[in-house]
Amino acid sequence: MKANDYTPFNYKNIRMPLSLRLKIFYVKKFRRKNKELQRKFMKEMGARRRFTEERSTIQWYPSVESSSCSSCGVCVDFCPRSVYEKDGKGRAVVVNPYECVLLCRGCVPKCPSGAISFPDPEDFKKYVYYE
Numbered sequence: 001m002k003a004n005d006y007t008p009f010n011y012k013n014i015r016m017p018l019s020l021r022l023k024i025f026y027v028k029k030f031r032r033k034n035k036e037l038q039r040k041f042m043k044e045m046g047a048r049r050r051f052t053e054e055r056s057t058i059q060w061y062p063s064v065e066s067s068s069c070s071s072c073g074v075c076v077d078f079c080p081r082s083v084y085e086k087d088g089k090g091r092a093v094v095v096n097p098y099e100c101v102l103l104c105r106g107c108v109p110k111c112p113s114g115a116i117s118f119p120d121p122e123d124f125k126k127y128v129y130y131e
C-alpha cells in the first residue's frame, strides 16, 4: 500500500456490522465533501472500535527515519494523539507509540520528506473489530 492510499474509511477485511459498512459506503459515495458529517462518523466509529488484545501489546505505531526528517514539525502538529515530539534538533521522535490509533496512517501523507513509515496494515486488521 502506498502512503497516499490512506483513507480513514478503509474497512476491508475488518470485522464490522453490516449497518456500519452501509454507513461507510454512504459517506464515501455521497457525502465525501461533508467534513462535519465525516467528523461525526469518525467519532462514532471510534466509540464502536474494539481490539482483540490490549493496545499496549499491539506493535502498531510509526517509525521516523531521522536522517530523512527535515524537522518541519508537521507530524508533531498534525497528530491529535501527541504520538510525536521534537528532539533537541527539532526532528520528530515517537514518544507515545501506543497512543497511535490502530490502523491510522494519517500522518504518513503529511510528511513532506517521506520519513514516516508503518508496518503492513494487513497484518494488523485481525486486532480490530467493531460492535
Ligand code: SF4
Binding pocket: 064, 068, 069, 070, 071, 072, 073, 074, 075, 076, 090, 091, 092, 110, 111, 112, 113, 114, 115, 116
Ligand atoms: S513531518 Fe516528516 S519531516 Fe516533518 S518533522 Fe515529521 S517526520 Fe520530520
Ligand code: SF4
Binding pocket: 062, 078, 079, 080, 081, 082, 083, 084, 099, 100, 101, 104, 105, 106, 107, 108
Ligand atoms: S497514524 Fe494517526 S494517530 Fe498515529 S501518529 Fe499518525 S496521526 Fe497520530
